[in-house]
Amino acid sequence: MRIIAGSRQSQPILEPTTREIRPMREAVRASLFSMLQEIIADARFLDLFAGTGSVGLEALSRGARSCDFVDLSSDSIAIIKKNVQALDFESHSQIHQLDALTAIERFSQSQTRFDLVFVGPPYGKGLAIEAFEKIAQCPILSSEGILITEIFKKEKLADHYGDYILFEERQYGDNLLKWYR
Secondary structure: OEOOOOOOOOOEOOOOOOOOOOOOOHHHHHHHHHHHOOOOOOOEEEEEOOOOOHHHHHHHHOOOOEEEEEEOOHHHHHHHHHHHHHOOOHHHEEEEEOOHHHHHHHHHHOOOOEEEEEEOOOOOOOHHHHHHHHHHHOOOEEEEEEEEEEEEOOOOOOOEEOOEEEEEEEEEOOEEEEEEO
16 A cells, blocks of 8 residues: 555555455545545545545645544554654644544534545444434534545445535445535
């Protein structure tokens, strides 16, 4: 695995040491960021269910101002910390070992707002729905913010959660990316 573009282009990213961590494939990550290229610069980015941190690291490489990485797994947190250090993104990163729903509540309570929120949960557990429902209750997006998820193609999400409405959907093999605003 590697960073695809930006200031750290072609730099390697540590891969998971366990099968429970499912990083986004490079081709899907490239497609995601091709859609975000006009708005990623100087954005506050949140990577929920961060895994290896590949999505948030790609955002930082492409000019995001900051990234908060959230994952409950000790293995994921260890990989994210090593990747952040190896790519010299410590000053632009916050790493939180928390359940995603707890993190959403805490960000909302502290009035922390993000321009882009990526939700990449393990497949088939309904965690994207839970996260979206929590975000609808606990605002963490800026007024122009975008909420994005990667789910298994057979998983179903509603067309809206609170005020957030689906505006884009793309399938890449078994992966489905959905954008809400």
